Amino acid sequence: MKFKKFRPEGFFANVYHVAPIDDVYVYELLIDFKHYKNSFKGKVYVSLTEWFENAFNDQSIFTINSTTFVLKLIYDYEKASQDAFSMPKLIICHEESGSEYATFMLTQSTLNFLDGKVSDLMTDLDENVDLWSKYISPVIDVDFQCDVEAELKMLRAEGHVIYLPDSELKGYPQIRALMHKAGGTYQDGTFVFEGSAESVLTRLQEGKVVNDKKLYQIFESxxxxxxxVVKKLDLKPEDKWLEPSAGRAAIANKMRKISSxxxxxxxxxxxxxxxxxxxxxxIEGDFMSVTREQIGMFNKIGANPPFCNNQDIKHVRKMYDEHLLDGGRLVAVMSQSWVTGKQKIQIExxxxxxxxxxDIEMLDRGEFKDSGTDVATAIVTINKSSEVLEERLCA
Incomplete structure (x- = not known):
């Protein structure tokens, strides 16, 4: 399948389906770049994710997403119009923060290096990335313009299990990616889910991408x-405490051992x-919609709020302003986006x-790797004292 949605003409990628490796369906991406005197070729092995074909819609940036990293192929067309020797760049950056981990100017020698090496480099950064190069499989040309929506209707769900039909699914790679994204685990012709499989299948058949873990920012402490967190809280048996985004009680269980x-x-x-x-x-529902009248106020608040889109900032401010008693203490795990961020909410x-x-303790990157994210985090400790705050604001 050839894509020509890039500017200028002369840059395109051939994408082939590769035989499954350890039950992982993989693509081989062949980069073929031609501009003036430059002619570069290279290839990267990419496992299927549901956004893969959509990635080609952007006419200047090609992005391959993994759990943690993004691989971008960028070419400065304006500069290229003035400089015939302008080179495209391959950038490996963090999915959420955008921090660059490595940048390669794609000369012919670099592409020769990247041929079969990019995946090794990415594996060093994160063992779960969606790139492969250690195994070479036969390349088979294939057309993926199948009706995935229609094939999803051939599946059935019972309890925690979605059953595949006996007939072959042409869109199985896409369907498999959707199932994994939704939290399913493949077992003998089925996908097993922790929660309701019927709910997952219904949403998929309605054309929705199901990724509740990402939607609700479920990254357990x-x-x-x-x-x-609990040590910094200095919790006492008589303290009344709150965990506003409790998850599966990773923090709450430790607090409950000290105070009931x-x-x-x-x-x-x-x-x-x-x-x-x-x-x-x-208390069932979004903490941001919970009122003081519903849950009251607390001496101690220990929290691991959702990170993305500055949600952690908003959650911490609400905890402090609406639910923390004067003289109380709040300890929250947060992303580090606000440390150097330029957005108004981050500066404020x-x-x-x-x-x-x-008090702020910066944590090592990777503290939450086992929970599915490599975002840099920090533990923020705040003692609430209206008197001290007033003095500082007036100083």
């Missing part, structure tokens, strides 16, 4: 991080079920943290 006066909130149905099974009576948050005298 590790045991190490949870222990740090706790309240947990959770939005995701599977996590709510888990909390109930552990003996909690969670930095200034506010200084005003309240927050």
């Amino acid at each position: 590790t045991d190490n991080v949870s222990s740090k 006066h706790g309240v947990v909130c959770e939005i995701f149905d599977l996590n709510i079920s888990s909390l109930k099974q552990q003996g909690y009576a969670p 948050f930095r200034e506010w943290l200084k005003a309240v005298g927050a």
Whole structure:
């Protein structure tokens, strides 16, 4: 399948289906770049994700997403019009922050190096990336213009299981990617889910991409991080505490061992079920919609709020302003996006943290790798004192 949606004419990619490797369907991306005196060729092995074909819609940037990293092939067309020797760049950057890990100018020698080497480099950065080069499989030309929507209707669901039909699915690679994204695990012609398979299949058949983990930013606190949060809280048996985005109680369980006066909130149905099974009576719904009248105020708040789109900033401000008693303490795991971010909300948050005298511990990148994200994080500790805050604001 050849794509020619790039500017200028002369740059295109051939994409071939490669035989499955360890039950992973893979593509071989052949880069063929021609501009003036430049002629570059190279190839990268890419496993299927549901956005793969859509990635070619952008006419200047080709992006391959993995769990943590993005591979971008960028060419400066304006510069190229003035400089016949302008080179395209291959950039490996972080999916959420955009931080660049490696940049290659695509000379012929570089492409020779990248041929079979890019995947090794990416594997060093994250073992779960969607790139392969260690195995060479026969390349088979294939047309992927099949009706995935129609084939999804051939599947059936019962309980926690989605069953594949006996007939061959031409769109199986796409369907398999959708199932994995939705949290399914392949087992003997079926995909098994932790929650309701019927709900997943219904949403997929309606044309929705199901990724509840990403939607609800479900990245559980590790045991190490949870222990740090609880230690910083200095929780006492008489303290009343809150975990506003409890997940599966990674932090709450440690707090409950010290004080039984706790309240947990959770939005995701599977996590709510888990909390109930552990003996909690969670407040069900989005913490940002919960009122002080519903849950009250607390001496201690330990939290791991969602990170993306500055949600962690908004959550922490609400915890402090609406639910933390004067003289209380808040300890929250946050992303580091606000540390150097230029957005108004990030700048104001930095200034506010200084005003309240927050203590900040930067965590090593990779603290949440086992939970599915490599975002750099920090633990922010804030003691609430209206008197001290007023003095600092007036100073």
